[in-house]
Amino acid sequence: MRNFLCILGLMGYLSLAQAQDSVSVLNPIMVQQVTTEEVEDTLVSVRADELPDLRLRLQELRREYTVPRPLNKRLLKWMMRDELQMAPEALTLIQQFRQPARPFGDDVTFRDTIIVNRLFMPALFTGEYLPDDLTFYDPHPERPAYTPAPLYKPDSIFTDYVREKRITEGAYRYIERNHPSYFRYSTRDFPKNAFEQTTVHKAITEDFPLIVTRDVNFKDVEAPKKFIPERRYWTSSFESSIQFAQNYISPNWHSGGTSSLNLNNREYVVYNYQKDRVKITNELEIKNNVYTAPNDTLRNYKVSDDVFRLHSNFGYEAFSKWYYTFDFEFKTQLLSSFEENSDVKQSGFLSPYSLTMGLGMKYDLNKTFANKKHKSVTFNVNIAPFSYTFRQTMDKDIKLDKHFQAKEDGTYPTKENLLGSTVNATLNFQFNRNVSWYSRFYYNTSYHRIVGEWENRFTFTWSRFFSTNITLNVRYDDGVAKNEDFDSYFQINELLSFGFNYKW
Numbered sequence: 001m002r003n004f005l006c007i008l009g010l011m012g013y014l015s016l017a018q019a020q021d022s023v024s025v026l027n028p029i030m031v032q033q034v035t036t037e038e039v040e041d042t043l044v045s046v047r048a049d050e051l052p053d054l055r056l057r058l059q060e061l062r063r064e065y066t067v068p069r070p071l072n073k074r075l076l077k078w079m080m081r082d083e084l085q086m087a088p089e090a091l092t093l094i095q096q097f098r099q100p101a102r103p104f105g106d107d108v109t110f111r112d113t114i115i116v117n118r119l120f121m122p123a124l125f126t127g128e129y130l131p132d133d134l135t136f137y138d139p140h141p142e143r144p145a146y147t148p149a150p151l152y153k154p155d156s157i158f159t160d161y162v163r164e165k166r167i168t169e170g171a172y173r174y175i176e177r178n179h180p181s182y183f184r185y186s187t188r189d190f191p192k193n194a195f196e197q198t199t200v201h202k203a204i205t206e207d208f209p210l211i212v213t214r215d216v217n218f219k220d221v222e223a224p225k226k227f228i229p230e231r232r233y234w235t236s237s238f239e240s241s242i243q244f245a246q247n248y249i250s251p252n253w254h255s256g257g258t259s260s261l262n263l264n265n266r267e268y269v270v271y272n273y274q275k276d277r278v279k280i281t282n283e284l285e286i287k288n289n290v291y292t293a294p295n296d297t298l299r300n301y302k303v304s305d306d307v308f309r310l311h312s313n314f315g316y317e318a319f320s321k322w323y324y325t326f327d328f329e330f331k332t333q334l335l336s337s338f339e340e341n342s343d344v345k346q347s348g349f350l351s352p353y354s355l356t357m358g359l360g361m362k363y364d365l366n367k368t369f370a371n372k373k374h375k376s377v378t379f380n381v382n383i384a385p386f387s388y389t390f391r392q393t394m395d396k397d398i399k400l401d402k403h404f405q406a407k408e409d410g411t412y413p414t415k416e417n418l419l420g421s422t423v424n425a426t427l428n429f430q431f432n433r434n435v436s437w438y439s440r441f442y443y444n445t446s447y448h449r450i451v452g453e454w455e456n457r458f459t460f461t462w463s464r465f466f467s468t469n470i471t472l473n474v475r476y477d478d479g480v481a482k483n484e485d486f487d488s489y490f491q492i493n494e495l496l497s498f499g500f501n502y503k504w
Helices: 002-023 028-032 036-045 054-061 073-079 088-098 159-178
Strands: 108-110 234-247 260-275 278-292 301-319 322-332 345-347 353-368 376-392 415-430 435-445 450-461 466-477 490-503
Touching: 234 466, 260 490, 301 353, 322 376, 322 415, 353 415
Parallel strands: none
Antiparallel strands: 234 260, 234 490, 260 278, 278 301, 301 322, 322 353, 353 376, 376 415, 415 435, 435 450, 450 466, 466 490
């Protein structure tokens, strides 16, 4: 450290000596008075932090010294190096990309793919010298030479894309012709076969469970057991409906009339059996139609339609959709019905009842439509050329002329035995999911008396539990007495109702 200070002192002395030479002409005695011992004393006594600035000393001697300017904010900003900062627009874009609801922008397809313009990428020579639409002949010579332009040409969703593609291709053509030096790479510089296919061979060891041999005898191989689900031979269905029809007429109505309320109830149960060539059909139907009777002074209600019917059919398949059958039907009433303003009973429970049996053949059709999901037809007709009907009443006080045929002496029996033929047919047409038509036709003849029934019911289903029914029943019986007000053997019953409906 001492030697370093000595060197600095010597350099300062030499600088002073050089400066003294410029003024030695004016005062030569001052230079002669400085000795070597004085220089050594000066070097030893001067500290490093007290050494004068040589540049400042020279500027003072040459009269070029200027007072240093204080550092202000403008000078500090010019001297300090600016830090790199991002523009506000760039910060806004970064914030949009960082949002979890929008991880990618409109110009981003995948995480590693960004849609950019080809013009802003390095020029790449593709080697295509000729345009894509270059043709040396007319590809459509059959077209006329002049075709007028259409009055209206719809816009295409690719119009902007086609226009940008043409601009890009035109720019590349211009660079190829005028600045070929801009092309640094071409498609030839791309690596060939960057990914080579390798075949992985799996070694088959002795523990492999499958053993393949050349001589295979398939007779020794057992086929897997066929899964046969348990078949249901008995099937059932149930239908229940309670329909209402109400009509109110004020006492001062100009056309007159009476108010009424109808309640129509129907319960229908089916329980069938089918196995191999045997088919058994069982039906139970209960219908009741009760309505208010304001004109009846003895009762508040009357019964217009009351049926309890039990029908069974035992069939053995003869050929396609035809069966040899034995048909059985039992029919009676459940409620008692009286004439208006009278105690004369028209019908009641087992008064009367009928039992019909017959042998014949039955045709059964069950069809579904492939193009319609809920459209189906079920039709069956049983023809019994040999049938026996037994009709009897337990209550002999009912009005017998409504149910039995008069004898030769003009009296009416309480029971009948009739031999003849019977036809019983049923049709169920499901037009769609909400509209269906049910029809039943019954015909019985003893070759002296004809009894026929034709029941029709149209059902309009509004929901799963509510529907509207239009019912039309026509009956023909030429063995009973005619009514004075309606001189015909035809009997008609029509009803329009709305209410509850349930099926399974």
